[in-house]
Amino acid sequence: MSTQPDAARFAHIRDWVFDLDNTLYPHHSNLFAQVDVNMTAYVQALLSLPHDEARKLQKDLYRDYGTTLAGLMARYKIDPDDFLTKAHDIDYSGLVPDPDLGAAIKALPGRKFIFTNGDRGHAERTATQLGILEHFEDIFDIVAAELTPKPDRKPYDAFVALHKIVGSNAAMFEDIARNLTVPKALGMTTVLIVPNNFEPTFSEVWERDPDHSDAVDFVTDDLGAFLRSLAPTFS
Structure with a gap:
């Protein structure tokens, strides 16, 4: 596991898979x-x-x-x-739009997906408030997963089959380490998103997943900065 982005490890990636909650927006947003x-x-x-x-x-x-x-x-x-x-009957107005993150996602080569244990409506409202919805090809939600959540293997297999994803050409970004176990086994490059300054906030003990660190290739507390660090690889 590394806290330093290695752009060379992402040069071949053409499918970018992002969890939603506490991944595409920071933990301190408390959405x-x-x-x-x-x-x-x-x-x-x-x-x-x-x-x-x-x-x-x-x-x-x-x-x-x-x-x-x-x-x-x-x-x-x-x-x-x-x-x-x-x-998901919540107030999204406190979520700060993130045009820099949107630009960083847009700059990534290939397809971008949201893969969430929430539902599509929640994902669309969240991504719209962030100003990043237009950059994603599809949202694979809990309904598409037939109500079987990550980290069960079944939704990953369904997602990969639906979009014809080759694991070795994909990267997945998640805030829960155990949800990266299957992507890692599929050959994906994995990135764990943690709270600012790597300090836990409201996460429960079992959400920190120290026993699943082998599933994590990289860890960052700033998704936007991590993605921007990869940009020179694709220019």
């Missing part, structure tokens, strides 16, 4: 924190639990099933559309 609050509220209302018990259960489901949604579907047979609508 996903709103989703997190909504998920706790959903669990609380569904099961008539006190807030603290609902939050603990939500985090247990996330840890055990990959997403809160997957856990709720497995244990309580909830309507996924209802959950996704309520979880």
